[in-house]
Amino acid sequence: xxxxxxxxxxxxxxxDFVVLKREDVFKAVQVxxxxxxxxxxxxxxxxxxIGKHFGTVFEIVGGGNLxxxxxxxxxxxxKEAGADNRNIIDDGKSQKLTRDDIxxxxxxxxxxxxxxxxxxxxxxxxRDKTEFAQEKYIKKKKKxxxxxxxxxxxSTRILSVMYSAREPAKICxxxxxxLGQMLNLGNIRAGSKxxxxxxxxxxxxxxxxxxxxxxxxxxxxxxxxxxxxxxTDCFGFPRSFYKSLHEFPxxxxxxxxxxxxxxxxVPSSTDQTPDAKKEENNGSASEKPDPSGDVEDDxxxxxxxxxxxxxxxxxxxxxxxxxxxxxxxxxxxxxxRKHVQAMEKKKKQDERRIRESETAVLLQDRNADGLIVASRxxxxxxxxxxxxxxxxxxPFVVYCQYREPLLECYTKLRERGGVVNLKLSETWxxxxxxxxxxxxxKLVMSGGGGYILYGITVTRDDGKPNTSKQEKSDEPAAKKIxxxxxxx
Amino acid sequence: MYVCIRIYNIFFLYAVTRMSFxxxxxxxxxxxxxxxxxxxxxxxxxxxxHGSQTQTKYGVMRHSTxxxxxxxxxxxxxSKGGWVYILYPTPELWTMNLPHRxxxxxxxxxxxxxxxxxxxxxxxxxxxxxxxxxxxHAIIRTVAPTGHLYTVEFHQQRAEKAMEEFRQxxxxxxxxxxxxxxxxxxxxxxxxxxxxxxxxxxxxxxIGHAKSALKVEGGRICSFSPCIEQVQRTCRAxxxxxxxxxxxxxxxxxxxxxxxxxxxxPDLGKPLEDQASPASDANDAPKPMTYSQDACSxxxxxxxxxxTVGHTGYLTFATKxxx
Numbered sequence: 001x002x003x004x005x006x007x008x009x010x011x012x013x014x015x016d017f018v019v020l021k022r023e024d025v026f027k028a029v030q031v032x033x034x035x036x037x038x039x040x041x042x043x044x045x046x047x048x049x050i051g052k053h054f055g056t057v058f059e060i061v062g063g064g065n066l067x068x069x070x071x072x073x074x075x076x077x078x079k080e081a082g083a084d085n086r087n088i089i090d091d092g093k094s095q096k097l098t099r100d101d102i103x104x105x106x107x108x109x110x111x112x113x114x115x116x117x118x119x120x121x122x123x124x125x126x127r128d129k130t131e132f133a134q135e136k137y138i139k140k141k142k143k144x145x146x147x148x149x150x151x152x153x154x155s156t157r158i159l160s161v162m163y164s165a166r167e168p169a170k171i172c173x174x175x176x177x178x179l180g181q182m183l184n185l186g187n188i189r190a191g192s193k194x195x196x197x198x199x200x201x202x203x204x205x206x207x208x209x210x211x212x213x214x215x216x217x218x219x220x221x222x223x224x225x226x227x228x229x230x231x232t233d234c235f236g237f238p239r240s241f242y243k244s245l246h247e248f249p250x251x252x253x254x255x256x257x258x259x260x261x262x263x264x265x266v267p268s269s270t271d272q273t274p275d276a277k278k279e280e281n282n283g284s285a286s287e288k289p290d291p292s293g294d295v296e297d298d299x300x301x302x303x304x305x306x307x308x309x310x311x312x313x314x315x316x317x318x319x320x321x322x323x324x325x326x327x328x329x330x331x332x333x334x335x336x337r338k339h340v341q342a343m344e345k346k347k348k349q350d351e352r353r354i355r356e357s358e359t360a361v362l363l364q365d366r367n368a369d370g371l372i373v374a375s376r377x378x379x380x381x382x383x384x385x386x387x388x389x390x391x392x393x394x395p396f397v398v399y400c401q402y403r404e405p406l407l408e409c410y411t412k413l414r415e416r417g418g419v420v421n422l423k424l425s426e427t428w429x430x431x432x433x434x435x436x437x438x439x440x441x442k443l444v445m446s447g448g449g450g451y452i453l454y455g456i457t458v459t460r461d462d463g464k465p466n467t468s469k470q471e472k473s474d475e476p477a478a479k480k481i482x483x484x485x486x487x488x
Numbered sequence: 489m490y491v492c493i494r495i496y497n498i499f500f501l502y503a504v505t506r507m508s509f510x511x512x513x514x515x516x517x518x519x520x521x522x523x524x525x526x527x528x529x530x531x532x533x534x535x536x537x538h539g540s541q542t543q544t545k546y547g548v549m550r551h552s553t554x555x556x557x558x559x560x561x562x563x564x565x566x567s568k569g570g571w572v573y574i575l576y577p578t579p580e581l582w583t584m585n586l587p588h589r590x591x592x593x594x595x596x597x598x599x600x601x602x603x604x605x606x607x608x609x610x611x612x613x614x615x616x617x618x619x620x621x622x623x624x625h626a627i628i629r630t631v632a633p634t635g636h637l638y639t640v641e642f643h644q645q646r647a648e649k650a651m652e653e654f655r656q657x658x659x660x661x662x663x664x665x666x667x668x669x670x671x672x673x674x675x676x677x678x679x680x681x682x683x684x685x686x687x688x689x690x691x692x693x694x695i696g697h698a699k700s701a702l703k704v705e706g707g708r709i710c711s712f713s714p715c716i717e718q719v720q721r722t723c724r725a726x727x728x729x730x731x732x733x734x735x736x737x738x739x740x741x742x743x744x745x746x747x748x749x750x751x752x753x754p755d756l757g758k759p760l761e762d763q764a765s766p767a768s769d770a771n772d773a774p775k776p777m778t779y780s781q782d783a784c785s786x787x788x789x790x791x792x793x794x795x796t797v798g799h800t801g802y803l804t805f806a807t808k809x810x811x
Contacts (some may be wrong), residue, residue, distance in 0.1 A: 010705050055706055055809040155606045163694035177739055184595060187578045189629050190609040191511050211630065213609025357710055369512055391514070392561025393576040403744065407788045410746045420525055424744045424790055427596060432736040432802065434723045439716055441738075451744075456581075458561040458573045460523075 011048050012151055017236030019158050021150040023143060026162035028154060028234040036064070039149070046151075054153040054424070059146075062109060062254075065236065069148055082128040096122040112146030119145075132438060154235050156183075156207040163203055164449075171231075172376055173401045175449025177429045179204065182372060183211055185454045186397045190215035192369040193362070195389060197221040197250070197382055199375040202232035204399075207240055208372060214249040217244045219359055219368070220252070221386065246359040253385050263352040263359055367391045374399035379453070380409045384416060390457050392418075397454040406453040418460035426451045508633040508658035512576060516555050516562075521657060523575040523585055524549075526667040532586045533577070535656070546570025549736045577657070579625040589646050592622035593687065593712065596741040597800055602630055604737075604805045605683040605708045609634055614681045614701045616670035617688055627685075628659045637663040638677055638701075640670045670694045675701040686711040691718065692725035699729050699808060706808045714801045722804050731806035734794055738802055744790030753783040 012018060012031060020039050027039050031046050038044075048066040058066040091220065097119060105115050119141050120126050124132060136191075144191045152158055160176035168174075182204070188194060188211040196218055198204040205220055209232070212218065220227050227247045247410075255261040368390045373382055379398045390396060396419075400406045406424055413419050427449065431442040507513050507520035516522060520536040526544060531770065534542050540551045547567030549555060554564050560576040573802060575581060580595050593601075601623070607613065611631045618624055618641035636638050641647040647667040654660040666676055674697030675681070679686040684698040684707070698709055711722050719736055726734050 053705060053810050055807075057809075157603055157606050176602050176603070180599040181596065183719060184599035184602055184626065185580060187580065187629070188511065190633055210608050213634070214611060215633065251576075391512070392559060393574075394512070394561075395580070403790050404788075407746055407790055411788060420575075421531075422745055422746075426742045426744070428742060430738040430740070430741040432719070432738065434716075434719055434734075434736050434804070436720065436724070439720060456525075456575060458575075459559065459563060461563070479559075 004453070010053055010153075012052050012054060014050050017154055017234050018049075018054070019152045019154050019162065019234075021152055022147055024165075026152075026158060026165070028159065028162060044149070049151050052151070054151060055109065056151055058149045058151065059112070060149065060462075066149065080127050081131040081134055084130065085128075085133070088125050094123055094125040094177055105108075106145075112142070115145045116141045123443055123468045149373055156210050156235075159231060159234055160203060160207065162447075164203070166202075171203050172374065172399070173450055174200055174204070174374060175427075175429065175446055176401060177427050178399065178449040178452060179207055179252060181425075181427060181452060182374070182397045182399060182454075183207055184394060185452070186372050187211065187395050188370065188372070193219070193367065194217045194372065195221060195368045196362075196369045196371045197371075197386060199223065199228070199377070200231070202227070202229035204372060204374045205229065205245075206232040206235045206237075209237060209245065210235060212244075214238070214241045214244060217246060217362065218368075219362060220245065220247045221250050221382075222247055223250045223375075234299045246355065246362060247287065248356060248359040248363060250382075252356075252360075256360060256363060257385065257388055263357045263360060270411065300426050307337050363389050369394050371396035372399075373397070376401075379405055380412050383409055387416075387418070387457060392457050392459045393456065394457050397452055397458065399450055399452050403451045406451050409453055413455070416460075418458055419455045421457040422453065424451065424453050506658060507577070509577060509579060509582070510630055510659055510662070512560075514559055516558050516560060516574060518551075519666070521577050522560070523577055523581045524553070525573040525575050531575075531581070531585050535584070535762065544570070544572055546572060552694055579629045582625050582657075583622045586620055586622060589649060590617075590619040592620045594622070594741075594797075594800065595626075596739055597712070597803065598623055598626045600737065600739045600803060601685060601710050602626060604803070605685065607635075607683060609673060611635045611678050611682045614638045614640070614675045614677065614684045614698070615644065616675070616686055616694065618647060618665060619687065620646075621653055623685065623687070624650065624654075624663065625659070627655070628654075628662050632659070632662055635662070638666065638675055638681070639663060640666045640668060640675055642667065642669040663732075669710055669792075670697060673697075677701050679704050682707045684709045689718075690721075692721040695722070695725040695729050695731075699731075702808045705810050709806050711804045712801045713804070714799070716802065717805055719802045726806045727788055731808055733807040734804065735806070736802050736804045738799070740799075741797065743796065744791055745788055745793060747791050748786060749789045749791075750784045750786050753785060757793045 014031055014033060016031045018029060018031055018160065020037075023042060027037075029039075029046070031050060033047050033050070034045065036043050037046060042060060043064045044060055044066060045064050046066065048068075049056070052068065057069040059069045061067045102115065102119075105118065120138065123137075126137065129137065130446050156179070158175070160174075160179050161172045164174070164176050186194070188208050190211075190213050192212065193216055194208055194212070196205050196208055197220075205218065205227075206229075208218055214237075222228070252261060265421050318364050366389050371383075371390050371394075373379055373386070373396075375382065379400050383396070384400055387396065398406065398409060400409075403426075405426075410422055410424055413422060429446060429449065431440055433440055448470060507522070509652050509701055513520075514537060518536055522534055522536055522547055523531050524534050524542070524544065525531050528545070536551050536555055538552050540554065542549045542551070544566055544657075548569060549564060549566055549572070554566075554788070558564065558574065560574060562574055563571050565571045572785070578590075579598075582593055583592065588590070605613070607627060607630045609631060611636055613627050613631060615624060615627065615637060616639065618639040624637060624639055632638060641650065644667050647665050651660065651665045654663050654665070668676065670686075670688060671693040674694070675684075678700045679702070681701045681703060684701055686694055686698065686709070688694060693714060702709070709726070711719075713719050713722060723728060723734055723736070
């Protein structure tokens with residue numbers, strides 16, 4: 001097998017963002033030494049995974065440590081099975097092992113596989129079960145007692161499936177296939193300049209960034225104090241990806257459209273010239289040895305940062321009040337420290353304002369290559385405003401958990417003009433069990449994964465409302481009614 | 489046999505300024521492939537050529553004067569006074585307008601395939617068959633500028649036609665077309681691919697070749713089949729070759745036509761005001777009609793089309809792991 005050495009980035013490293021998988025359950029974590037992680041009701045340590053390949057299967061041994069699973073040859077000895085269940089009676093006594101017996105086995109540290117074997121041997125009805133039923137029984141028991149954990153490299157596929165299953169509310173019920181539609185219909189690819197407005201924990205942003213591979217630029221529009229990027233962090237993107245990521249507050253959008261937005265520059269009156277400041281920034285960035293640490297810092301929400309500095313300052317003030325009576329020297333030291341902190345805070349604020357101004361310039365070019373909206377807000381005002389910044393002949397995609405707001409958005413876009421090929425759609429996703437002679441759709445399917453409205457921008461007629469021709473050819477309603485009426 | 493000749497220098501000469509499926513241009517130029525948008529669900533592709541003309545139901549378009557030099561997304565007035573929009577080609581628009589040489593995959597399935605195969609810039613993908621190149625264009629768009637598509641098509645004419653299109657669309661440096669039988673000869677590559685896609689009548693015969701095309705450290709595979717019997721044989725083959733995470737999905741597109749609906753309020757013999765009240769609930773409801781039988785409630789609805797695609801194919805995904 002081992003013809004070539006796997007490429008770099010295929011090994012699990014300390015500080016890496018990974019996804020744990022057990023059966024169909026996923027959990028995203030960061031690998032840290034001596035850190036307890038709870039997964040599927042079990043405490044585990046990931047130390048032993050460091051240096052192993054992504055995709056490695058582990059079993060949990062004593063103390064929550066992981067051990068690489070060896071390839072075992074499945075034991076398929078007895079081939080005795082019943083034809084049907086006419087003589088199988090549910091008396092609740094078919095299993096000779098009691099609950100206590102099983103607990104005792106587990107405590108002794110007996111391997112899961114052996115417990116399953118014991119359960120089979122102590123089941124009086126197992127031999128009478130049909131071959132299919134036996135297989136089902138083993139599968140069920142294995143799931144409970146012989147669980148394996150696979151450590152995977154994060155991807156949009158894994159993370160969006162994970163969020164869909166674990167925390168659909170955090171991503172506005174956006175099902176993973178719907179996200180897939182958005183990425184393709186939005187023609188998301190390397191080299192584009194894309195505007196993203198999302199309140200899906202940063203999952204949509206991460207998906208867009210993965211598809212762009214660090215080429216081009218992403219402008220994230222955020223509500224409130226700062227962008228949320230919890231899910232984006234889970235992708236474990238290289239630091240270079242964040243260089244092309246920009247953010248801009250939604251609340252300043254109107255001023256940008258009307259032209260009253262004031263670009264912010266560093267006042268020359270401060271003791272540091274912008275150049276010196278820039279140099280210092282570069283220096284501090286390159287000093288940081290751990291890329292993931294920086295990424296986290298970079299992507300932490302502005303609100304969080306602000307809050308953190310605020311509490312810091314508050315504590316400082318309190319302590320100052322408390323030790324008011326102490327010597328003058330102490331006091332001087334305190335004020336010195338306070339001054340430094342204030343400087344730090346100001347520096348951070350300045351940096352953010354510079355970044356914001358840079359983003360404003362990017363937006364003001366009004367030549368974005370696409371727009372992706374997926375938020376808990378009403379889509380209409382968001383879309384109508386943001387489309388101003390998109391070039392003609394570019395795709396846009398709007399997600400909404402509910403259909404009705406998109407019906408309104410569709411109507412408003414028609415009135416506005418400047419868009420063609422408007423479509424409102426949803427996708428249904430069906431999962432299948434495929435086994436010899438037992439293939440069928442899975443019993444449960446997702447009830448809904450949201451709706452998308454998409455279209456293509458075109459140049460708008462100056463001042464003139466959309467002429468009637470387009471309306472007619474796009475709206476088949478009138479015709480259909482005529483056709484249907486004679487029959488009714 | 490390679491149908492492809494990689495012409496890098498030509499790419500560098502023109503790609504910076506000319507239409508390509510992997511980057512946007514603002515201005516329509518000679519030699520471009522553009523999409524003419526006539527109205528609801530009515531489009532066709534056109535190759536822009538100096539001195540050439542294109543007929544539409546709104547009259548003739550003269551490329552030299554009406555198209556070349558104009559911005560993509562512009563409204564173009566044709567000779568009879570009607571007008572159309574000229575759109576920049578994307579893989580999705582191409583899928584809706586390409587000349588069919590085979591049955592093709594549509595954007596709904598393609599989107600799920602792209603995501604579940606974890607395609608991104610830099611991915612190396614093996615595909616068979618090339619068919620009409622609908623999926624190929626979407627793959628190339630996603631893996632560009634650092635990835636590559638190796639596509640295998642056993643029908644020589646189709647392989648050549650596909651390569652011609654890739655050249656025309658300025659993406660030929662990102663794709664290699666091979667004319668051979670994937671079930672017999674495989675992809676002709678070993679341990680290079682991050683993902684493999686199969687859309688052939690007997691995918692189970694190609695699973696072994698797919699496995700050896702995938703990188704040693706692993707990758708993802710997808711097989712598209714219309715019939716469940718094909719899926720069963722494919723799943724068996726995948727299991728036999730040690731693939732894991734075997735999962736079969738089906739995705740269906742539901743389109744909602746946005747319409748304004750008027751529902752008549754029945755005459756129950758009640759006084760007029762009472763009957764008309766539901767109508768006043770609606771946002772832009774007109775004043776109640778004088779005659780009760782004309783009172784109606786007006787609302788917007790997303791109406792499913794009378795007929796819609798019920799089945800395209802089953803998509804079976806699996807993972808090849810290092811162990």
